[in-house]
Amino acid sequence: MDSNLKREIILDNYSHPYNKNIDNVEGYIKVNSNNESCIDNIDLYLKIDDDIITDVRFDGEACAISTASTSIMIKNLIGKSIDEVLKYIENFEAMLEEKEYEDTDFNEAIVFDETYKQGNRRTCVTLPYVGIKKAIKEYQDNK
Amino acid sequence: MNREDFPMLNQDIIYLDNGATTFKPKCVIDAMNDYYTKYSANAHRGDYDISYKVDVAYENARKNTAKFINAEPEEIVFTSGATDSLNIIANGFFKNILEAGDEVLITLSEHASNVLPWFKLSRDLGINVNYIELDSNLHVTINNVKKAINPRTKVISLAGITNVVGDERPIKEICRLAHDNNIFVVVDGAQSVPHKPTDVKDLDCDFLAFSAHKMMGPTGVGVLYGKRELLETIEPVSLGGGMNESFDSIDEVYLKDIPIRLEAGTQNIAGVIGLSAAIDYIQRIGLDNIDIHEIRLKKYFMEKIKDIKHVHVINEECDSGIIAFTVDDVFPQDVAYYLNKYHICVRAGNHCAKILKNAIGVKNTVRVSLYIYNTESEIDRLVELLSDKMRIIREMI
Numbered sequence: 001m002d003s004n005l006k007r008e009i010i011l012d013n014y015s016h017p018y019n020k021n022i023d024n025v026e027g028y029i030k031v032n033s034n035n036e037s038c039i040d041n042i043d044l045y046l047k048i049d050d051d052i053i054t055d056v057r058f059d060g061e062a063c064a065i066s067t068a069s070t071s072i073m074i075k076n077l078i079g080k081s082i083d084e085v086l087k088y089i090e091n092f093e094a095m096l097e098e099k100e101y102e103d104t105d106f107n108e109a110i111v112f113d114e115t116y117k118q119g120n121r122r123t124c125v126t127l128p129y130v131g132i133k134k135a136i137k138e139y140q141d142n143k
Numbered sequence: 144m145n146r147e148d149f150p151m152l153n154q155d156i157i158y159l160d161n162g163a164t165t166f167k168p169k170c171v172i173d174a175m176n177d178y179y180t181k182y183s184a185n186a187h188r189g190d191y192d193i194s195y196k197v198d199v200a201y202e203n204a205r206k207n208t209a210k211f212i213n214a215e216p217e218e219i220v221f222t223s224g225a226t227d228s229l230n231i232i233a234n235g236f237f238k239n240i241l242e243a244g245d246e247v248l249i250t251l252s253e254h255a256s257n258v259l260p261w262f263k264l265s266r267d268l269g270i271n272v273n274y275i276e277l278d279s280n281l282h283v284t285i286n287n288v289k290k291a292i293n294p295r296t297k298v299i300s301l302a303g304i305t306n307v308v309g310d311e312r313p314i315k316e317i318c319r320l321a322h323d324n325n326i327f328v329v330v331d332g333a334q335s336v337p338h339k340p341t342d343v344k345d346l347d348c349d350f351l352a353f354s355a356h357k358m359m360g361p362t363g364v365g366v367l368y369g370k371r372e373l374l375e376t377i378e379p380v381s382l383g384g385g386m387n388e389s390f391d392s393i394d395e396v397y398l399k400d401i402p403i404r405l406e407a408g409t410q411n412i413a414g415v416i417g418l419s420a421a422i423d424y425i426q427r428i429g430l431d432n433i434d435i436h437e438i439r440l441k442k443y444f445m446e447k448i449k450d451i452k453h454v455h456v457i458n459e460e461c462d463s464g465i466i467a468f469t470v471d472d473v474f475p476q477d478v479a480y481y482l483n484k485y486h487i488c489v490r491a492g493n494h495c496a497k498i499l500k501n502a503i504g505v506k507n508t509v510r511v512s513l514y515i516y517n518t519e520s521e522i523d524r525l526v527e528l529l530s531d532k533m534r535i536i537r538e539m540i
Contacts, residue, residue, distance in 0.1 A: 010540050038476050039492040039507050061506065063476040064540050121480070 006111040013068035013108070018075050019057045020067075028057070029138055033131030035123050040066045044131040048139050051082045058128070065124035072108045073128045082136055089129055096122055144436060145428065146516050157487040157521045162306050162334060162465060162512030164356045167421070171360060174420035175413045186412055187385055187403070201412060204419035205402070211422045212351065213342040214368050220402040221415050224365035225333040226256040228352030229300075231367055231405070232329055233260035235377040236350075237298060243269030247298040248291055250275050250283060252305045257331045261300065271295070280460045281308045285316045292320070298327045303335030307493070307510065308458045309465025311335065318347040327373075333357055337514075338437060338463060340430045349373055355414060359514075360421035364414030367405070374401045383407040428515060437464030437513045440522060444511070447526045454529055457508060464513030470535060475507045477539040478529075484538060485528055 028045035035041075042060030046053060056074045077085055087104055094101035098116040112125050146152050148168040158166060178200070182193040189195040202216070209216045222228045241247075247261045251274055261272045275291040278284050283301065292299075299321050304311050318328045329350045332341060336351075337358030343351055351368040355361055369377065379386060379398065386407040388397040398404045425433070441464055448454050453471040470478050475491035482489055490510045511525070529535070 007537070007540060011536070014540075040476065061474065063474045063480065067474075068540075 001110060001113075009072075009108050009111050010064065010068040013071040014064040017058075017067050017071040019055075020059065020071070022057050022059045025057055028055070029135045031131045031135045031138065033127050033134070035066075035127055038063070038123070040124060040127050042066070042070060042127065042131065044070075044128060044135060046132070046135045046139070048082070048136075053077050053080055053082070053085060056132075062127065063124055065121055066127045069109075069112065069125045070128035072111070073132070076105060076107055076109055077132070082139070085132070085136065089133065092129065093126070096125060144432075144515055146518075148424075149516055152516060155486050157485075157517075157524060159511040159513065159517065159521070159525070160488045160490045161357070161514035161517075162510060163490055164362065165337070165359050165514055166516065167359055167361065167417075168424050170424055171417050171420045175361060175417040178413045178416050185409055197412060200416050200419075201410070204415045207419045207422050208366055211341075211426070212336065212368060213344050215371060217400070217402055218343075218368055218371050218374060220367040220369070220374065220405045221410055221418075222352075222365045222367050223363055223411065224356070225331060225352040225354040226365075228350075228365055228367035229256050229329070229331060230260050231377065231380055232350045232352065232369070233264055235380045235405075236369075236373065237327075238264060238268065239376075239378055241268055241270050241297055244271070244295055245297045246271045246273055246293065246295040247300060248273055248275050248288075248296055249300050250277055250305075252277065252281060252308055252310075253300075253302055254306050254331065254333065256333075257300055257302060257329075270297075275299075275301075280310070281305075281458065282310045282460070283312045283317075285313055285320065288317055288320060292324055292326065296324070296326050298329060300329035300331070302331040302333070303341070304338065304463050304465075306334045306465070306512075307467055307508070309334075309461040309463035309467070309512075310458070311339070311462060314348060315346050318349075322347065334463075334465075337425075338430070339434050343368055355418040355421060358421055359424060361411075361414045361417035364411045364418050366418075371401070374405070377401075377405060379405055379407060381405075381407040385409070433515050436515055437517075438462055440464065440513050440517055440519065441466055443519055444522050444526065447522065448529070451526070451530050453532045464517075466511040466513075467508040468511075469508055470529065471532065473532070473535055473539065475509045478509045478535065481535050481539040482525070482528060485524070487525060487528070 022045055025045040028047050031044050033042055040062035042058050042062050045057045047055040056077055058070050091101045091104045095113055096115055115122055115125050149166045150169055151166040182196045184194040184197050186197045186201045189198045205219050206216045209219045264270055265272050275283055276287045301312050303314055314330055321328045327349045330348045332351045332353035336353040349370055354365040386399055386404050388399050390396040445459055454468055456468045458467050479489050479491035492507055
């Protein structure tokens with residue numbers, strides 16, 4: 001993908017983040033995700049019904065990359081089963097680490113395919129995924 | 144000034160994060176290398192020539208450090224840094240004399256290392272940690288100190304200069320007021336000792352902590368200054384070799400005198416020698432000159448930035464080389480990433496003063512912290528890069 005288009009997609013998701021509101025999140029699983037090395041700090045809210053992620057919302061303060069990554073992730077995850085989500089994350093992380101990966105429905109998330117070139121920004125991209133994994137573990141532990 | 148003394152400046156980099164750590168002049172690196180390559184032995188074991196040479200260098204460093212802040216050599220304890228010093232002060236001294244209900248006064252703009260040790264004492268002993276109110280410029284005024292102290296106040300612990308706002312506190316006046324009320328004063332000198340002259344006798348503070356690496360010395364070494372009679376009563380937090388006189392059984396342990404008693408185990412010898420070389424270097428330049436240089440650069444920045452409406456400096460009033468600002472519509476971390484693309488090193492965040500957001504209403508800022516080797520042309524470049532907001536947004540990712 002052309003780098004100008006990538007920038008446009010990232011900026012668009014940063015300026016208009018998807019589901020960045022936490023109205024009516026009663027009954028959602030809440031997790032916090034923050035980067036030790038910087039000041040990104042978001043709260044994620046997940047609704048999981050019968051192993052299907054039916055809604056994800058977020059709130060907090062984070063840089064453009066983290067915010068865009070969260071917004072794009074949420075668009076991609078809603079409607080997926082937990083197994084599909086875990087497979088998606090595994091492939092997405094492989095892409096960030098410059099390993100072999102399969103494009104499991106990445107859609108806009110492909111904009112991060114060259115993030116490995118900027119080591120210090122990888123943690124920005126993975127910030128929401130750290131939170132999602134935490135939330136899924138919490139869901140599975142409480143099942 | 145003196146840019147040619149710093150090997151780090153041989154690369155294409157504009158370093159504006161001196162509040163975090165500073166570059167080292169070659170003479171400091173050489174002094175440490177000399178120890179490792181020419182007389183690398185342990186201290187206080189002087190049975191042979193090179194070990195004796197270490198003893199002399201180590202104790203000379205202590206004398207040099209003492210002179211630098213106008214203390215006595217036996218009042219200087221080498222530690223791993225200001226954080227270590229503050230923890231020893233809290234846990235080795237105040238833990239033994241404070242009681243439940245006693246009060247420690249700090250402020251909302253203190254660094255974590257001058258907050259968390261007191262929080263721990265609060266949990267351990269039931270003491271109260273309260274805050275001296277900051278004025279609208281986030282400064283500590285003597286009147287607000289007067290208002291805050293009460294019969295239960297036993298300690299006032301403050302940074303000489305804070306690391307976010309860069310305000311200089313009236314430590315001498317605070318010490319006078321505190322001592323009139325039988326209150327101890329602890330000064331976190333991490334941001335002040337490297338930049339402005341410090342005279343502990345004139346200030347009359349009870350304790351002072353600072354780090355070598357923020358004053359062109361090495362990492363991993365710092366100083367705990369305490370008035371002699373107070374250091375005498377510190378219970379060593381750390382026990383081991385070097386600090387004991389003799390021991391035969393649990394009931395027969397005899398410790399050495401201060402300051403050695405508070406330096407258990409093999410110390411950071413190279414670090415202490417490096418610190419001493421850094422002090423020599425600073426004194427050759429003159430702390431007054433360093434201070435003047437930083438304030439002049441800050442004024443230069445303020446003058447150039449004042450027409451750039453999307454940049455807001457939150458600490459214009461402060462007389463130090465620290466500038467904290469925000470950029471409209473851009474997250475501070477993104478400003479830092481953007482500047483990094485042009486090899487400019489600044490810090491984004493809350494700068495370890497996590498409770499300050501309660502006072503300034505701004506959680507995070509971009510911080511520029513200056514030192515002797517920064518120049519007007521570096522400021523020009525910074526201002527040029529900040530002047531176009533759309534460019535920042537375009538290039539921040």
